[in-house]
């Protein structure tokens with residue numbers, strides 16, 4: 001395995017982050033030894049371990065809990081708030097995710113909280129919104145084997161708000177639809193439930 005792949009397979013290397021953050025502080029013209037910044041490399045390393053923890057988590061484990069409820073209609077958990085990190089600028093993007101699926105023939109469903117946990121698995125990584133959306137829906141298809149699944153994600157990207165083009169409040173909406181929910185009527189029902197606030 002090459003060094004980069006090995007790094008991805010390991011838990012977050014906090015010592016390396018501490019060294020890198022100290023370098024960044026020097027590079028921006030700060031004094032990393034002044035009182036207020038002394039503990040900053042350690043704090044950032046701990047924060048990164050948390051916000052990138054999803055790199056070391058497995059969607060299949062999160063979705064392993066299932067119940068035989070014999071429910072064969074749409075299940076939708078909407079307005080799941082989350083924070084992720086833009087892989088281009090390493091600043092946050094945040095918003096809400098809406099996850100729906102039609103259970104498999106046997107009507108097995110997963111725990112509702114597991115859908116929110118699934119969002120965290122993929123949000124806690126360096127991301128772009130489009131990939132986040134498709135990774136979530138593809139994980140639902142793989143691990144729940146439902147008749148269909150839909151994911152809609154609405155976000156504000158701080159790289160567009162606090163810097164660059166500076167358009168605070170601009171929202172990006174992405175969706176991914178699989179299986180039977182692609183049918184026009186089912187998709188319309190799911191979208192009206194998602195957007196009906």
Ligand SMILES: Nc1nc2c(ncn2[C@@H]2O[C@H](COP(=O)(O)OP(=O)(O)OP(=O)(O)O)[C@@H](O)[C@H]2O)c(=O)[nH]1
Pocket residue numbers: 086087088127128129130157159160163164165
């Ligand atoms: N498609 C997509 N683009 C994203 C996402 N997050 C950030 N971006 C965009 O990534 C692009 C990077 O563009 P570059 O020209 O390489 O970088 P930049 O000079 O910092 O761009 P500006 O943000 O326009 O200042 C920008 O247009 C961002 O808005 C995302 O989740 N999806």
Ligand SMILES: [Zn+2]
Pocket residue numbers: 086087088089090091157159160
């Ligand atoms: Zn960005």
